[in-house]
Amino acid sequence: MEGWKEVTGDVDVRFASHPRWLQLARTVVEECCSGFEIAPSSVRDLVIAVGEAVSNVMRHGYGGDRTRPVRVLCRCDGGAVEVEVWDRGCRFDPIAQPVPPLDRRSRGGRGLYLIRSTVDEVKYTREEGWNRLRLRKRLPIAAVAGERGLRVP
Amino acid sequence: MRIQTRHVGQGVVVELIGDVDMSNSPRLRDTLLGLLRDSTGVRIIVNMEQVNYIDSSGIASLVEGVQAARRFKSRLCLAGLNEGPRHVLQLTRLLDIFEVHPSEADALSA
Numbered sequence: 001m002e003g004w005k006e007v008t009g010d011v012d013v014r015f016a017s018h019p020r021w022l023q024l025a026r027t028v029v030e031e032c033c034s035g036f037e038i039a040p041s042s043v044r045d046l047v048i049a050v051g052e053a054v055s056n057v058m059r060h061g062y063g064g065d066r067t068r069p070v071r072v073l074c075r076c077d078g079g080a081v082e083v084e085v086w087d088r089g090c091r092f093d094p095i096a097q098p099v100p101p102l103d104r105r106s107r108g109g110r111g112l113y114l115i116r117s118t119v120d121e122v123k124y125t126r127e128e129g130w131n132r133l134r135l136r137k138r139l140p141i142a143a144v145a146g147e148r149g150l151r152v153p
Numbered sequence: 154m155r156i157q158t159r160h161v162g163q164g165v166v167v168e169l170i171g172d173v174d175m176s177n178s179p180r181l182r183d184t185l186l187g188l189l190r191d192s193t194g195v196r197i198i199v200n201m202e203q204v205n206y207i208d209s210s211g212i213a214s215l216v217e218g219v220q221a222a223r224r225f226k227s228r229l230c231l232a233g234l235n236e237g238p239r240h241v242l243q244l245t246r247l248l249d250i251f252e253v254h255p256s257e258a259d260a261l262s263a
Contacts, residue, residue: 019176026172026206044237048244051208055175110209110245117244 011074017058017087018066025054025072029083032074038081038139045118046081046137052111053085053094053133061089061131080120085133092131093124154204156184161261164196168257170203173211173238181211185218185229195227198260202233207241219251228252232260 011032015021026047033043054070062068071086094112115122121136154171165188173181188197199215201207207215215231222229230252234242242248254260 019174022174022176022208023172044240047206048208048241051174051206055208055210059175110212114209114241114244 010076012071013073014069014071016066017062017068017070019055019058021070022051022054022058025070025085026051028072029074029081032076033081036076036081036139038076042081042137042139046083046135049115049118049135049137050083050085052114053135056092056094056111057085057087057089057131061087061092063089080136080138082137083135085131085135087131088129089131091126093126094133095122095124154181156180158184158188161198164198164261166198166200166257166261168200168203173204173207173214175208175210178208178210178214182214182217185214186221189218189221189225189227189229193225193227195225197222197227197229198232198254198257199229200232200257200260201235201238202256205235205237207238209241209245212241212245212247216247216250230254230260230263232257 011028013024013028015024029047029050030043033046050072054072057070058064069088073084073086075082094115097112099113099116115135119135120138121134123134125132154169154173154177157168157170159166159168167184167188169181185197188195197218199218219229232254233256234253239248242251254263
């Protein structure tokens with residue numbers, strides 16, 4: 001797949017934009033968090049946000065093309081967990097979108113709402129043809145290093 | 154996710170096993186709408202005891218199912234909601250559009 005950009009993270013996974021890899025994206029986040037004592041509710045919220053972000057890339061960014069590159073990086077640092085979702089779809093800044101009103105009758109429009117509801121920060125940048133979405137979840141309690149010797153955030 | 158459908162008394166139990174996301178939510182939608190089209194007045198119980206994650210596309214399929222149930226004069230309820238799916242339904246303020254039961258047995262006896 002085309003020209004990956006060098007970025008560092010504790011976990012860095014690249015896959016094609018096929019919905020079958022959605023579970024992999026969620027597992028990446030769960031596994032990255034598993035080395036730290038992070039409240040399960042925080043992990044759950046981050047998994048919700050990442051699932052929606054990657055789904056948006058597959059459905060809207062790539063219009064259902066299942067062969068395009070997606071990258072998920074996850075790092076635990078500075079009292080927060082940060083996940084980045086990269087794709088080469090058309091420019092799409094979810095921050096710039098108006099918050100969609102929750103319509104009970106609508107089939108769609110809840111993904112962006114869920115992203116904004118479950119993480120503390122959402123940042124978007126366009127870098128050399130890539131969309132880079134950063135999702136940051138602050139940790140409510142002091143995390144301690146796990147048995148696997150990962151960094152203390 | 155696996156979907157197992159079985160007839161119990163006057164109702165149909167649709168048991169979901171595993172995560173519900175965009176890779177399989179169209180299947181869930183087709184199953185629910187198919188059951189509702191096939192018989193007016195049917196009672197569908199979606200057993201979610203083995204679902205720990207559902208995304209917005211899965212929620213959309215359930216919403217479409219409950220809307221179709223009203224159109225077809227049928228009923229669709231959820232049973233055995235775990236914390237994860239319940240949380241997503243609460244965040245999207247959709248929990249109260251569903252008839253929710255603690256378990257499949259409770260739903261069948263309601």
